[in-house]
Amino acid sequence: MSSRSFLATASCYVPPISRSKLHEIGANRRLALQRKGGKRCIYCFCSFDGEILKREAEDGNREGNEKKKTEWIHFVGIGGSGISALAMLALKQGFEVSGSDIMWNNFMDELQKAGARIFVGHSTSNLESKTGSGLPNALVISSAIPLENNEVAYAKSAGIPIYKRDGWLRRITEHYNLIAVSGTHGKSTTAAMLSYVLSAMGDNLIAVVGANVPQFKEGNIIPGSGPNFVLEADEYDCCFLGLSPSVAVVTSVEWDHVDIFHDEEAVLDTFRKFLQKVKIGGHLIICGDSAGAYSLVSKSIKERVSDCEMVLTSLASKPGYSITTYGISSKNDWHASSVTPNSHGGQDYVLVSLTLSEIRITMLKKSNVYADV
Template sequence: MQFPANSPPHYRRKPNSDVRRCYRPIKFRCESDPPFISASSSSRELKISVSSDFTRRSESEKQKVKRWIHFVGVGGCGMSALAMLALKQGSEVSGSDIAWSRFMDGLHEAGARLYVGHSISNIHGKKYGSCLPDALVVSSAIPLDNVEILHAKAMGVPVIKRGAWLGMITKHYNLIAVSGTHGKSTTASMLAYVLNAVGDDLTAIVGAHVPQFPGGNILSGSGPNFVLEADEYDDCFLQLLPFIAVITNVEWEHVDIFKDEEAVKNSFSKFLKKITVGGHLILCGDSEGACSLLSHTSIGTVSVPSVWSPQPLDAGYRVTSYGILNRNEWQASSICKNSRGGTDYALYHKGCLVADISLQLAGVHNVLNSLAVIATIITLINDGWPTQKLINCIKLHLNNFVGVSRRFEFIGNINNCHIYDDYAHHPTEVCAVLQAARQKFPLKALLVVFQPHTFSRLATLLKDFATAFRDADRVIVTEVYSAREKNIWNISGRDLASSIIFPPSEFIPFVVNVVDKLAFEISSSPDQELLVLTLGAGDVTNVGPNLLEKLQQISRGGSTTK
C-alpha cells in the first residue's frame, strides 16, 4: 500500500537517506514550567481507494470531502490514540467497541461517531458524504469473523490491522519507536514530553493517558519527528521503519502470542532489522534479554568506551547503551530518594560525571526510563548545540514530568491511608512498583490488591508471581480478569493466593467484596499508617476510587457494617 507523505515536503526523506539532513533546528526552551505547543489540526488528508492505493490529494479535493476512517476496537488506549490522531489530521472518524471506555470520552467530544457493539450499520450509510468508510483500522484483539470486518471485505473496503496502519502513518516521519517488554508507556511519554518542552513540534502516540499531554495520549505536531510506543504484541512493531529504536528490556510476556522467551527474542531481532540504514539503537545494557539481541557485539567489563562498540557494518546502525551497570555508555549512579518521594541520581557519560538528575517519579525502573530518554534525545538532537547545554535543558524538563496514568498513580488519601493504582500485571512489573512504593512510603504497611490478567499469563508465570510480592505486608488476590480468554488452563486466582508463601495472602474473588472488606477494616483502625496499592490490567483499577469514596462516606457518618 502507498501512503501520502504525512509531512511537508521539506521534512520528507528518501529510504536509507541520512535523516539528520532533514531535521529542522529546534530552539531550546529551558523555562521551569514550559507551555506545550498547541496541537492544532492539520490540513493533510488521506485518500483511500478500494484498491488500497494511498495517494496525496490536491487542496481543492481536500476541501470538497473528508476521508472517513472507521476504527474497530476503538475503546483501547492505543486504538483511541490512532483515532484521535486521524481526527487531528483532518479525517472523519467513527469507531466501535463491545463496551464504552474512558478513552472514548475524548473522542466523542472531539467529534468522532462512536458505537457500543459491532454491527454492519456502523459502517453503512451516508454519514460522512459516502456510503462506506475509506478504510477500516482493526485492533489486534478483534477476531477476523467480526461482522464489520466481514462486511467491509465483501464491499471492497480496505481492512488494515493496527500494526500496518502505524507503519503507514509513520512512514514519512523520523520515527523514534520505543519498544521493550516493560516501561514503554512511561519512556515514550517522558521522551515526547521533554522533546516538546525543549521546542520540538513533534507527533506522538502513547498507549496510556498522559496528564501533561493536551491530547491525553497523543501529541499532534507539524514537525518531522514522531515518538511512538511500539508494541511487540502480535508482532505489531514489525510494520515500522524506525530511525531510532529504543529497547527498554526483553523478557517473556504475552504468553498467548509467544510460546517461549526465545520466540520473544526472535521477534525483537526482526524489529532491529527494521532500523533504517544510518539509524540508531538505544538499548538498556542492564537487561540480559536486550543484550542477547546483540549476539555479534562483544560486551566487555572494564573500559566503558570500549564496551559498546558500534554494530557490525552490515547492521547499518549504531548502538548506544544505558543502565546502572558501569559498562553502559550512559550510566546512573548514587541513586537515592529525594524530598518529594522521587529519585535523584548522578548521570555519567562514558565514565564522566555530566549532571545530577532529579525525578518526581519513584523507583529504579524510572531511573532507567529517564536514562533512555537522555540517550535518545542526545542521539536525536546534538548537531549545533553543546551537549552540556542540551543536558541542562533535558534535566530541567525531566524534573517537571509527573508520570503516566495507572503507573503508581495517586488516587487519594484519608486519615493515614494512602491509595495508589498501577497497571502492573507481570511479575517483573509487580516487583518494580513495590520497590517504588517502599521507596516513597518506607514506614507505611503495604497492602496489595492484585488482579491476575489472563489465565494464560497466570498459568505460565505462576512461580514468578508467587515470589513477586515479597516487599508487601499483605496481599489480596482476586479472580482472574479473563480479557479475551477462556479458562482452558483450569487455573484461578485462588491458586496464586495459595502459592504465595510470604507475605500473608488471601483470595477474594470479586473486586466489590474487596472494597467492602477493606472499607470496614480501614475505618475500624483509622490510625494505622497504611498504603493500599491496587495492581492489574483489568477492572481492579476501580477498587481505589470506590474504596476512597466509601471511606469518605464512613468518615462523614455513614455505616461501618461489614
C-alpha cells in the first residue's frame, strides 16, 4: 500500500510531477493512476481536451488580457464571500476593480490592500472614476442586491452592462476547462482541497472558493493562467446554471436556502438542471452516500461499463458523460474503509477502488473524509 499524509485543511503531500506528465495523466478526461516503484499511486483528476483546448485557452487568455487592462469592473455587495473572490480574481487578472457594501469586513480589507477602491454604503458617486470622468465597463452584483439598488438602477439608466453572479461566472470560465464543485454541504472544503492538490502537482490552475483557505496566498483564489479552472459552484439563486463544466462534482443534495427553494424537490430539480450543463464527453463525480445526490443519477446507474484502459469503473450515462461515485459505503466506485482516528487529530483510512492506498488527514471532522476521497 502507498501512503499519503494530509498536512492541514485543504492541503496534502503530493510527490513532484512534471507538467508534461500531468498533461498525460489528465488526457482524454480520465481519472488516472501512475505507477511508481512497483506500486500504484493515486493522483487527483485533471481533465484536458488535448493540446487544442490548451491552445484555445491560451489564445483566449491573450485576447482577454489585452481587454482586461482597459476594463473597470464595479462589484456591488463586494463584501460577500463569493463576490469578494471574484473581485480579487479580477484584480489579479488586470482589471481595475471597485466595489461597495453596507458594512466593512475582512474580505474588503484584503481587496483594498490588493488595490481595489472600496466604499461603505451604496451611492451613484461610487461609480465615478478616480478622475471624475468615465463609468465602469460592467457591474457585477451579488444575489443579495435588489435591482432597485441605487447603483444598479443608475448603471441600468447609463447603459452599463450588469451581470449577476451566474452571468459573470459564465463569462470568466467559458475559455477554460471548468471543474465545478457543487453540493449543499462540503463544496468549499472539496474545492479547496482539489485546488491545492492540483497546484501542488504543478498545475497553474485558476481557483475560486467561497471561503478563506489558509494555504492560498490570495485567501480564496488561486490566480493561475489555466487551462484548468476549479470553481466552487453555488446553487443559491440558481447561480451554477450559467456554467458549462467539463467536470462536475456533487458532494451532497439536501433542502437548504429556504428563501430560494420552497421544498426539497425544488433543490433536486435545480441540481438536475445543473447536471444537464455538463459537457458531452465530460465527467460527473457524485457522492453516492448522499441520498439526494445519488437520486440524481440512480436511473442512469443501471449498467456498468468495463473499460480495460480505464483505471476505475465508470458508469454509463445517457446525457453523454461518465459518472463516478465516491463515499464511505462499499457500493461506491471509490470508497473509504477502516476510518480511524490518528495521533494528528484527524483520520486514517484505506481508499478502495481497483487498488488500495492508505490515506492520512489531519482535519477533525469525519465529513472531511468525503472531501478527501
